[in-house]
Amino acid sequence: MLQTNSTDDWVGRDNMPPDFRPGPVISLAEVLAVLAFMRRHLPIMLVTCVAGLGIAVLFLIAVVPTFTAKAELIVNSKMTLADAAAVSTVVESQIAIIKSESIANAVIEKLGLAQDPEFATGQGSGMISRLLGWSKPKTEANAARYAVEPFERKLSAKRVGPTYLVEITFDSRNPERAAQILNAVAEKYITHQLDKTSLQDEKWVADRLNELNTQALAAETALKDYDRNKTKDTADAADTRDKLAAAAESSKTAYDSFRHVVRKAEATQQQSSPVFDASLVTGASSPLRASWPKPRIVLGIAIVGSLLLGLAAGMLRDLSERFRTIGQKAGPSAEDGRIERPLPDGIRPDHQFDASARTKPVRLPSSG
Structure with a gap:
């Protein structure tokens, strides 16, 4: 008769496949400990949550909203392209032309963006570099060149999937201004689509x-x-x-x-060289809502961050109390302002009692 031995199993607990290994089990005691921790530090978490929401609301009130206008262009090549890589190269080259400095200069000159405060205001790093003498001061002659950098930063273009469509966007504080600038970019690109x-x-x-x-x-x-x-038929x-x-x-x-x-x-x-035929599929219109900041995202980040901050404060509080308790137990005991110290064996009360017991004579009762 065959007998099975537990040590001879074909698979052990440590050698079990990952799919069959038991996962970590959360005991009821751990759940109760977490609930007790949160209940104990609930006031701190509420305070941090209210503070985080207040900061988020102040940020939403103080920040200047940004509006993003969108438009779509189609770039067709009259030549037959062999593979998808060639098509991607063609579209990416046209995207580079859209974002080029020549298009930016043409739009800035047409709309007078060099005098627009949104483009004429220098950034912090630029102001510092000009104060230190690392760059030339801003004048009317080079104002358009200083406006190119913020213009290129606000303009973006990307390919829409594996197609000839190109989506261009522009960010501005004014929704009407964003749509106007983006339509001007599309117009200049279509006009100057040759090299x-x-x-x-x-x-x-x-x-x-x-x-x-x-x-x-x-x-x-x-x-x-x-x-x-x-009048005359002469030699002259x-x-x-x-x-x-x-x-x-x-x-x-x-x-x-x-x-x-x-x-x-x-x-x-x-x-x-391929000849391109670009056309505007969807013109830019004034956006109805700001693209940034988004209140839901800002408030959500504020709530999550403040709750995590409250949990961290509660954990630090528990650690400080634990260290304080350990320090009190390890310190010397004091009663009435006096410190108890061990006495020598010669003067300890129990030793005195033993010594007197050994030296005291024992008397026997008399018989008569």
């Missing part, structure tokens, strides 16, 4: 084409006027007409050649 070099050369190309076209028209008009008004007249005809032909050839070069350059650019 910086193309934007700089576009005006020069148009001006040059107009100049060559004007010269060609003037030369052709001069030739027609001469043919209409000529023929020579003059040949010169006018050559000037008109040269001007027309120069205009046609430059126009051909421009068209060829545009075709080459379209083949070498």
